[in-house]
Amino acid sequence: MLKKFLKEVITIVVGKQAEGIVELLISERYVNEFLIAKKMDLTINQTRNILYKISDYGLVSSTRKKDKKKGWYTYSWKIEILKSLLFLRNDLIKKISQINNQINSRETKQFYVCERCNIEINEENAMLYDFTCKECGDIFVLKNNEKFLKDIRRNLSRLNRELGLIDEEIEKQRIKMDKKKMRELKKQEKIKSAARKKASAIRKATKKKSAKKVVKDKSSKKTKSVVKVKKPVKKKLIKKKVVKKKLSKKVKKPVKKKGKK
Ligand SMILES: [Zn+2]
Incomplete structure (x- = not known):
């Protein structure tokens, strides 16, 4: 069904004779334009004309590579399925x-x-x-x-x-x-977390070294920072307790007003 729809798109944009290009452009990877020309039995210029027409509507995307020997660019293409x-x-x-x-x-x-x-x-x-x-x-x-x-x-x-x-x-x-x-995000997340683990492993290793070399100050600073993180949690607990107490008194409305202020 997808191919049928994409062929309809190409028929509207270029013409019925070009609809076969869908078979080549539907790939996940970019397809070299010379390969497209060969498979469609067209010259490279004819092929490019078709691709440029589709490109005018933003329905294909391309990447280019420089031919090191000849110094010119060759393009590879794929169809933009959702846009199409x-x-x-x-x-x-x-x-x-x-x-x-x-x-x-x-x-x-x-x-x-x-x-x-x-x-x-x-x-x-x-x-x-x-x-x-x-x-x-x-x-x-x-x-x-x-x-x-x-x-x-x-x-x-x-x-x-x-x-x-x-x-x-x-x-x-x-x-x-x-x-x-989502897959890409997970991939990036994996890479990040691996980097984090590595960094923390390095930190731990350096800590051990410095701990051996003395200094109680550093460890006391660390405990301070830990306490800071825990503080908001304590506040929340207190709030909950207060709410419970107030609810038990069954004086709901005035409590809400006070809370807003
Ligand atoms: Zn008449």
Whole structure:
């Protein structure tokens, strides 16, 4: 389903003939543009033209590498899946809104046709021409909108279903991205905590050395700092006790006012 949606995006942005590029760009890694050209059986310039068109909409990202021998840059690309899905969603919402307008217009206005010329005309213009076809002189007939409305409503419900599926896919991608972010955060956290452990191990080692070399002052300072950390905890405990006492007296309202001040 995801590939189908991404192909739709490429079809809108570049054209149906380029939709095959999705198969190559959907990779987790960046794909070298020469490889894309080769696999799509296109020249490098044709390939780049396609990629630049997609890039204009911000739906692909790239990295570049300098070729040390030749001195030029080659680019690698991948598709921005979430952005592409949001692009498709926007496009679909526009279409749905257009169809709703059409339905509204068909339901509220009358249209006329010349059955001979198969020309359709709205009521204002029909009146302007005195309900007579300019081409053949036949009289206009009031158009029966039933079939048109039936078809267009069917189209609307198909687009609405597709919108639902795109929303599901967007949700999946968001979850995937969140998980990826979480994994990266955990990774960084691991690195940090490893660094912290290392640092504290070094500190401990240096402490042992300095402890051997005397000095009671340092150890007394350390106990002071420990007490400082504990103090707020004690305060909290006291507060809780006070609240309990006050509650037991059942004089709730005045207590709350005092607390705010
Ligand atoms: Zn006619």
